[in-house]
Amino acid sequence: MARVGPGRAGVSCQGRGRGGGGSGQRRPPTWEISDSDAEGSAGSEGAARARDPAGERRAAAEALRLLRPEQVLKRLAVCVDPAILEDAGADVLMEALEALGCECRIEPQRPARSLRWTRASPDPCPSSLPPEVWAAGEQELLLLLLEPEEFLQGVATLTQISGPTCWVPWISPETTARPHLAVIGLDAYLWSRQHVSRGTQQPESPKVAGAKVAVGWPEVEEALVLLQLWANLDVLLVASWQELSRHVCAITKALAQCPLKQYRESQAFSFCTAGRRAAGEPVARDGAGLQAAWQRQIRQFSRVSPAVADAVVTAFPSPRLLQQALEACSTEWERMGLLANLPVLPSEGGRPRRVGPDLSRRICLFLTTANPDLLLDLGS
Numbered sequence: 001m002a003r004v005g006p007g008r009a010g011v012s013c014q015g016r017g018r019g020g021g022g023s024g025q026r027r028p029p030t031w032e033i034s035d036s037d038a039e040g041s042a043g044s045e046g047a048a049r050a051r052d053p054a055g056e057r058r059a060a061a062e063a064l065r066l067l068r069p070e071q072v073l074k075r076l077a078v079c080v081d082p083a084i085l086e087d088a089g090a091d092v093l094m095e096a097l098e099a100l101g102c103e104c105r106i107e108p109q110r111p112a113r114s115l116r117w118t119r120a121s122p123d124p125c126p127s128s129l130p131p132e133v134w135a136a137g138e139q140e141l142l143l144l145l146l147e148p149e150e151f152l153q154g155v156a157t158l159t160q161i162s163g164p165t166c167w168v169p170w171i172s173p174e175t176t177a178r179p180h181l182a183v184i185g186l187d188a189y190l191w192s193r194q195h196v197s198r199g200t201q202q203p204e205s206p207k208v209a210g211a212k213v214a215v216g217w218p219e220v221e222e223a224l225v226l227l228q229l230w231a232n233l234d235v236l237l238v239a240s241w242q243e244l245s246r247h248v249c250a251i252t253k254a255l256a257q258c259p260l261k262q263y264r265e266s267q268a269f270s271f272c273t274a275g276r277r278a279a280g281e282p283v284a285r286d287g288a289g290l291q292a293a294w295q296r297q298i299r300q301f302s303r304v305s306p307a308v309a310d311a312v313v314t315a316f317p318s319p320r321l322l323q324q325a326l327e328a329c330s331t332e333w334e335r336m337g338l339l340a341n342l343p344v345l346p347s348e349g350g351r352p353r354r355v356g357p358d359l360s361r362r363i364c365l366f367l368t369t370a371n372p373d374l375l376l377d378l379g380s
């Protein structure tokens with residue numbers, strides 16, 4: 001790249017004659033554009049966008065719109081294994097998912113009789129959003145539905161293992177999604193099996209008779225604790241498909257709310273509303289409003305009326321002036337009672353009064369103490 005003069009930064013013109021030493025014929029200028037020109041133009045466009053507050057507000061508003069739970073629900077898909085539809089109560093679950101508004105897919109799952117939450121469409125992440133916020137709702141969850149006798153057989157195996165283990169009888173170790181278990185009608189099954197063992201009722205099928213294992217509620221409770229502590233696995237015990245449907249819808253709604261919650265937590269001050277004052281005092285650049293903010297700070301002490309705060313601010317218009325007066329006091333007793341005798345303007349028909357020693361002590365401690373755990377108000 002040829003060296004260029006200050007008149008045209010990054011551009012060189014070749015073929016111009018200089019004085020009388022040229023050939024007398026002027027060649028058409030040829031221009032060479034360096035990479036720095038492209039970077040400079042792109043940087044200027046980015047800076048122009050950065051200086052455009054209206055564009056920033058529009059991008060932020062569009063980002064918040066995409067993170068709303070109703071918008072994230074449209075990008076979620078619940079994959080249902082076809083084996084679940086063989087149960088007569090599965091219609092309740094499918095109707096609940098359809099009413100929720102998310103996409104419902106009937107696809108074979110591994111393991112069988114499971115539901116999986118995934119992303120419905122691979123939409124690109126907007127430039128105004130961090131990638132981790134956009135991917136907050138994409139975490140894969142798996143809910144495995146177990147029959148009561150299948151769950152009890154796994155419990156019998158699990159309670160016989162000595163020592164901590166992360167092995168789960170019903171889930172393959174190759175499963176990448178975070179698993180959860182759900183058992184429908186376990187209480188009713190244990191109650192009916194108890195009556196069968198007492199001889200009051202005959203087994204209905206060889207399958208039920210073969211599933212008889214010496215497992216009761218004590219073993220089930222022990223297995224639930226082991227699964228929670230060792231494998232970090234939650235087990236949902238429900239009595240009906242209606243209860244299961246409510247739980248599945250709650251999981252789906254929680255996933256839809258994850259991106260917006262993570263976006264708010266990623267902000268510097270998520271509890272503040274941008275562009276608004278939350279019951280505060282405006283302070284201009286020239287310092288106008290500082291005295292009103294100081295008076296409002298005095299009013300934050302308990303049992304302080306506007307008249308009392310006005311008396312303190314009138315005597316000491318700024319915290320710095322009050323702090324200097326406290327430092328000038330020679331004794332601790334003098335510092336504590338510096339504000340006690342300040343007169344307070346009485347209301348109509350009221351008696352004249354003073355700030356008092358209690359508030360004087362509290363304000364003094366507030367400005368001078370180095371102990372962050374010190375209790376200022378002795379009456380609380």
